[in-house]
Amino acid sequence: MRGHDWINTSLPDELIVEIFRRLDSKSARDACSLASIRIGATGSPDLFVNLLASRFSNVKNVHIDERLSISLPIQLQGRRRASDNSTVSSLKLHYVTEKSGSDDGDVDSICLSDAGLAALGKGFPKLEKLSLIWCSNVYSEGLISLAQNCSCLKALDLQGCYVGDQGLAAVGQYCKRLEDLNLRFCEGLTDKGLVELALGVGKSLKSLGVAACAKITDISMEAVGTHCRSLETLSLDSEFIHNKGVLSVAEGCPQLKVLKLQCINVTDDALKAVGTSCLSLELLALYSFQKFTDKGLRAVGSGCKKLKNLTLSDCYFLSDKGLEAIAAGCEGLTHLEVNGCHNIGTMGLESIGKSCHNLTELALLYCQRIGNDALLEVGRGCKFLQALHLVDCSGIGDVALCGIAIGCRNLKKLHIRRCYEIGNKGIIAVGEHCKLLTDLSIRFCDRVGDDALIAIAEGCSLHNLNVSGCHQIGDAGVMAIARGCPQLCYLDLSVLQNLGDLSMAELGENCPLLKEIVLSHCRQITDVGLSHLVKSCSKLESCHLVYCPGITSAGVATVVSSCPNIKKILVEKWKVSQRTKRRAGSVISYLCVDL
Template identity: 25%
Template sequence: MVKRLMDMCLGCIAQNLHVISNVGKHLPTLHKEKILQWVVNHNMLTTEYLPHVTYHLFSPALRSISFVDCDQITDKLLIQLDDCKCVLESITIDGCKVTDIGVTALLSHQDELQTLVLENISELTGTGLEVLRSRKLKDVHFSGIQITNESLIALVTRNPTISRLDIGCCGKLTHEVIPAIAVTLANELENLNLQKIRTIENNDLVVLSQHCKNLEGIDLFGCSEITSAGLRALSKECTKLQLLDISFCYSLLQSSSKEFLTELPLSLKTLVLSGLRLDGGDIHTAVSRLPTLETLILCGKNFITEEHAIKIFETVGPQLICLCIRGHRQIITDDILGLIVKNCTSLEKIHLGTHMMLTGESLRVLFRDQERSRNLTQLRLFGCKYLNHDILLDMSKSCVNLTELNMAGVKCVDDTLLFSIANHMPHLKHISLGAFVGLATNQVTDNGVVELTRCCPLESISLSGIHSITDKSIFALANNCPDLKNLFIACCSKVTTQATNYLQDVCNDKLYVYHRLPNADPNLVMAKNLDTGEFCRVDQTKWSMW
């Protein structure tokens, strides 16, 4: 993989706005937006450079902005952006140091806005949202902000066209906002995320079901007060509901009969049951009623016997596209995995993991079936440390359409396997290879990682705990993976900060690097090897004395 010529040109312009005469007058809007994104991603909004950015790139023609994890984004910059009189269709501000002052200024004139994303802004209370009036607003995503009930009610009242509302993890919100949401948005509302709003009650779900007949997805993760009565209302009135997440809704288990299992909406395509203590019989009771179920997510301390597994997967297996089973070791065995492989013939995504004592022998049938293997796009085997090497080799040769592969904690992963993956998976974007629970692994070396970077269009890679990895892998990522967005290399003591800084500089997008060295010497001295170009630890290098 190499950097595209277009990306190289945009990066060059972004770094030379101060020397290219009138460059802003010659750039179309799309390229202005991409160059502005590049400048933000590479933290170039310095005091000296900011005037050139605002002069050349801020214009009334701007339609989309995305400011993510950039401390240089301030209220002053948002005010300057509003001053250019741009009419935005999409706004994303995530992890930036802004307040209600800047957000108010930016949103006050955005009457064409369609998408608004505000996340991880600790000083944002939401008062700035009360000025927004857009006749086209459809998607609203809030998370990690201190928005109040009053501000959210004002937002939905002034923008009744919202169809997707994500307000999960907003700590100050309570269930009192639900009636306003339900009555105001009514049939417009299609997707609602109420994750971790712990005061949500059955009456709130009743109100939603009475007014929001077109609801297609609802996330109730952690809403621990709801019981079967609330689900019964949704099932009866929201006949289009396709996604339901009731993870960690503990009150559902208060009845010994677990009535909620027979109250699930029949229209469901995606069911998430994480964190609920269910046995195989409970799970079979739930899924046997769902004729259109395609995605089943079971994460937590469940117990499934082989007898129950036969009933579950003979009933629902043929229609499943995504199956996620993660939790403690008693949840699944090789025999049960064999039943999954036998019955779930249409799977595109398989997620297994965390302390499962699996050899993976049952997967051999799947990996040797060319048609079924080609259907797989995601395979997560996180923590399945006893998987056999030859079975994973079969996987690497047959699952040629994988875009995501997680083998973190699998003991047998080595360079041979990585070379096979590199040579057979041209679409792989996300891969995890790191050690598990703090245990180091040295079977993977720079050679395997370099081959992956050469052949796969990687966007995310985890190498945490692989102590043999050095700067060579980081420089290979810099040379071959320009679209990399996430790098996890905790405990990789031979990787230097200088190398990761260089990688961040050359990637197209903002690169998140997790590089923690808990036992690193604070006085560690690094030096560059002039023969190889690599940065090395002085205490681990033999220096020739002349």
């Protein structure tokens, strides 16, 4: 049928691979229009790369992840992927299969190797984007071969690969179009490799990420600042980078728009350079800084007038004055996260509410000094707020949430965790005023009960709901959600001791789109309720059932037999019968294996 993908949604994977084996003519291969491949790198990845590379030359996007496993022959498992395309534009081959003992087979043979990478380069000469995630058996030799054959490469992700300087230098020499490079956890690299890469692709490079590379120092950053004048995004996580390196980038890369720093040896001087030179900066994220103060943040507020997104995490010496400077200078701010900055309080956030009227997302995590007045000001000034995240904010309660609900009618996402002063009153106000809310998470807020969920069900059409640990919530609240939110896709009801089978029956009857449900630690739910739930929820893909004493092996078997799309069941091992294991062993995960 035109406009529907019968291949990806209906054919099992082993049949698709067999079809690929038989595509010998160029016209047949071209008809598949395969442009993107995603495979695991544990199993027999070299065989798959050779198989696909010998048949498809137009592939432009390859993602290989050693954390995902693949085996030959492929286990029988129907494809679940839906697509609106009538051609096979993307192939995903990744499985988590039960591993045999560590003594079986050669470890090198089950990981992507230099030979596989070389075959990939020769088979896919039009490759533009390559991700090699934690491919620990790939070294410089394979990367050199790839670079020599893939001159069109624009994006390269080498996270966790032990490639050396020679391989990176080859990328700089041959891949003159490279724009995006991720070197996170590439422990084999030194300044020599990154300097040579900067010399080679300095004119094209726009994005660079470096983390946990102990031998990459300020020397590399000086080379980046000198040669990569078009750099727009830089992410640095290193204790070996100092002011000198950040200063070089700030002064040498005038087009820098995104800067993420976790460098404990960088001080105010570097931030002052950012404020003076990076006038196009739109996103700034500062993590775990202990050597800069409000002086650095004042410079950013004074110079970076285009700043829209600011994250301040564990920056202990920042205070309200720094946030006030941002509010005064960066009125176009749309996203703000303050995480664990213990000297930032109510006054700093009040200034944001008064000045940054375009704010759409606000996250306050572990902010003990921020009180109700701060969010009341945000409610008055930030009418476009769409997302609010609150974690462990002991000074924020119902008064603040009522102010947000009344003032921020565009709120779509509300996530709250361990804010013990927030109860029914605040959540009821959200239900009454925030009609666009689709994503609600209230975790371990022990003053929230059924009345709050009833109000939400009457006023909002939720797609995602998490009420884990809210022990006052029972069947009445969840039944109201089931009747009022038929679009519900994700539901976490874990650790609700008063929840029983009645709510499961209502969910099964009224929420046919439900894909994920978490019922762990729900002691009153039994096999009866579970059978009612899964009878009509045919789209269910994930179900967590650990520590539910009322659910037995019969209930687990019911989930397997009733849910054709199930991909993950989390349960105790002793609740899985041999028959269920034979039937659906690949989708069952165990919280605790043999002790």
